[in-house]
Every structure is written in structure tokens, then in C-alpha cells.
Amino acid sequence: MICNICEIERLGRVFVGSLLIGWGIFFGSQIGTVMFVIGVIPLITGLIGNCPLYTIFKNYYLGNYRKH
Numbered sequence: 167m168i169c170n171i172c173e174i175e176r177l178g179r180v181f182v183g184s185l186l187i188g189w190g191i192f193f194g195s196q197i198g199t200v201m202f203v204i205g206v207i208p209l210i211t212g213l214i215g216n217c218p219l220y221t222i223f224k225n226y227y228l229g230n231y232r233k234h
Contacts, residue, residue: 180208
């Protein structure tokens with residue numbers, strides 16, 4: 167799989183995604199559900215190291231295509 171986000175961005179996405187999921191579970195209402203769903207997106211992209219929007223817009227990290 168092509169890795170198109172850098173390590174720092176991956177860590178940031180995992181952190182922000184986890185934070186939003188935690189807040190979503192804590193609040194538990196409709197706002198909590200929205201925060202949970204929004205938090206899943208950066209968490210998954212951070213864990214796999216690939217952002218589909220970067221692929222669509224051809225915004226690869228410094229043009230380096232790395233395969234796992």
C-alpha cells in the first residue's frame with residue numbers, strides 16, 4: 167500500500183481521532199455520536215498511513231511513494 171502521509175501527520179491523526187472518539191463516548195448524546203464518527207476517519211487514515219483525499223487530489227507527501 168502506498169503511504170502518502172508522513173509519520174508526524176500519522177501520529178497527529180491517531181491522537182486527534184482517539185481524542186474525538188473518547189469525547190464522543192464521554193458525551194454520549196447526538197453531539198457525542200457525531201464526534202465519534204468524525205474521530206474514526208482520522209484514526210483509520212493515521213493507522214493505515216494513507217489518505218484517500220490526498221490520492222484523489224494527487225497530493226503525495228513530497229512525491230515519495232513508499233510501499234509497505
